[in-house]
Amino acid sequence: MTQPLAGVHIAVTRPPEQATKMNAAIAQAGGWVISFPLLDITSLPDLSAFHAAITPLHQFDWAIFISSNAVQYGMPLLQQDPLPARLKFAAIGPTTASALGSFGVTEVVKPADRFDSESLLILPELQQMQGQRVLIVRGVGGREVLADTLKQRGAEVVFGECYRRINPQKNADLLTQAHAGNQLQAIIITSSEALRFLLDVAGELDWLKAVPLFVNHDRIAEQAQSHGLTVISAGQPGDEAMLQLLTRHFNPNK
Template sequence: MKPIILVGAGPGAPEHLTFAAREALQRADVVIYDTLIDPRILALLPPQVETRSVQGLSQDEINYLLLQHYNNGQRVVRLKSGDPFIFGKATQELPALDTANCMYHVIPGISTITGAATLAGIPLTDRDWGRTIGVFTAHAPENLDWSALARMDTLVGLMGVGHLAHIQTKLLQNGRSPETPVALVHRAGQVGQSVWRGTLAQLTTQAAQAPSVLIVGAGANYHAQSRLPLQGKNILITRAVGSGSELEELLREQGASVVSMPTLVVQPPPDWAPLDQAIGNLQEFNWLILTSGNAVDYFLDRLWYHQRDGRALAHLKIAVVGEKTAWHLQRWGLKADLIPSEFVADQLLAEFPQDCQDLRVLFPRVATGGRDVLVQGLQQRGAQVSEVAAYETTCPQEIPKFILDYLRQGYIDVLTFTSSKTVAHCYQLLEQVAPGQWQDWLKSSRLAVIGPQTARTCERYFQRVDMVAKEYTLAGLVQAVIDYWNP
C-alpha cells in the first residue's frame, strides 16, 4: 500500500511550498485539500491527479474519504494550509489512520502564524520588546486564559475575525494598553493580500474579512517587507499552456505575486505533409527563418522524426527573431546567423540581405494568424519563400474560475501580453464568460505588452495600452512594468 501523506502547503503562494511538498504533489493520485489552499497550488498538479475539497465535510467524512482512497491503492495527499501540526486538525485525522492501520507520513510546512507575519513585514520577536509569543485560535475565545495571553509581548491569533470585540475587551480588561499596536493580515501569501495596522482601541472599527491573522504587539508597527520594486503587485501573465515559467521567475525576482493564465494552446499543424515535403527537399533552400520558440521546437522535432539532425541544415543560413528564439535554437545545438538588433519581424526584414534574387527561403511558422510583412517584403526583393505550417495555436476553452475571481474582485494590478494572439484570446475568453462586465473588472488594472505589434493589437481589443517594453524581450517587459510603478 502507498502511504497517506499529510502535506503542509504553507501560508499561500506556490513558492512557499517546500521541495518535499512539491514532490509529494507531483506524485499524488488524489489530493484532498482544505478550503484555504491557494488555487495556484492546485494548478501545479498534473492533469491526471484527482482533487477533492473538504469544504462542507465533517471530520468523520474526511477520515472516511482518506481511508477510501487509501484502500483503493491510490497515493493520497492530504493538503493542509500552513503546517499540519499547528491548528491543522491533524490530531483528529491521524488517530483514524492509526485505527485503520494505515501507513502515513507528515511533511511540515511554513506555519501561517510566522508566514503571515513575515509576509506583512511584521517581526514577532525582538530582544528588547518581543521575548515571548502567545499563539491562540479564537474559534472559542471564552475558553482561553486571557490573563496569561495578555502578559505575552506578542500575540498571534487565528480564526478570530468574528470575535474581535471579545478579544479586544478581554485584552483591555487584563491590562493591555489601548495604544498597543495591532495588525490584521488578510489573505496572507495569496493574491489580494492586505494589511491593516492600528491600535487595540481601534481594532473593532475594522470590518475584518476571513481569513485574517491578528497580530498584537510592538512588531505590528513595523513594515519591514523586502525592498523590491514590484513588492505587493499582483501580475497576471497570459501565456501558452505549459509555458510561462521564465516570465514568472523574472517577475517574482522583483517581488511580484504572479498569476499564470493560459491563453494559447500550442499543438501540431492540421497537416504535416507540407512540412514533411519541405524537410525532404532541404537541399533546395538557402535560408531558414524561425520567428518563435515554437517554430524552432516543432520544426526540429519533425526533422528528428524523419531521422535527420542539424547536419541536414549545414548548408543553410538561419535567421531568427529575438534572443529567446536563438536560445531555443541553441538548445538543439544550432546557432543563428542573423539576429536583428530589434526583436521584431520588421527589423529582421530590414537587416536581411537586400539582394534576394534567386534566394530560396524556408519559413516554418504558425498555421494561422501570423503576420505577412516578412513574407511580402522578401518576395518583393525577389526571394522565393516557402511558408509551411509547423504548428498551430488555438484558444483554451475557458478561464480557470479562481482567475475570474481575482479579476472580478480587482486583485490584479497588471496583465501582461507577449504576443498578439495572447491579447486576442484573452479578449475572446473574457467576452465568452462575462460580456459587458469584464471591462469594469479591468478598470483598476494596467496592460503591459512586449512590443509595438502586440501594442497595436491591444489597442484594437482593449482600447488602451499602459506599458510597452523598450526592448522586445521578457526582461524588457518586466523592466517596463518596473519603470511604470517606479518612475
C-alpha cells in the same frame, strides 16, 4: 528588503511551462501571480504537409524561424536528414537564435533591436533575394508581411507549418472576478496571439480598459491601443525587461 511589487496582483498569460521564471521573479518581488495562460502550443496531428513542403531540403537557400516554438517543433523534423551545408538561417530575434543554437546552428542572421518581421526585412542579408528559395518555419497561420516582402524582392517562399496555437480559456471569469475584488492590477501579454485570444474571451471591454496591459513589443502595444486599452510596453523581450517595467510602474521611486 523592499519588495517593489508588494500587494500587486499580476495575470501572467504565457503557457505555464514558459512562465516559470517570470512567476518566480514576480513572487520574489512581493507580487501575486494569477496564472491565466492564453496560449497553448501543440503539435499538428498530421505533418504530411510540412514534410511535403520541405522535401527536398537542399532546394532552399534560407530557413527563417519566426519563433522559438518554430525551432522546437521544426528543427527535429528538419534534422531527420543531414542539413545542407549551403542552408543559411535567420531568426526573428535572439531568443529564437539561441534556440537554434541548442540544435547546433550557430551562424544565424537576426535583428539587433526590435524583433519582428519588419526588422528582419531590414537586414542587409535579406535585401537581394532574386532567385532565392526561402523556407519560413512557423505555426499555422500568422502574419504574411515577411513572405509577401521577400516575394516582392524576387524570392520563392514556402511555409513549413509545424505547430498550432490554441486558446485554452473558455471565458475570462477568473480575471473579471479578480478585477471586481480589486485583485488585478496588471496583465502581462507577450504575443499578438495572446492579445487576440484575450479579446476573444474578454466580453465587455470596460473592465479590461481599467487594467493596464504590460507588453514586450511595440506592435502588440499598437494593437491593444487600437481597442482602447491601456498599454505599457517594454519595447524588448525577456523576463528581466518585463520585471523592470513592472517595478518602474508600481514602485517608481525605487
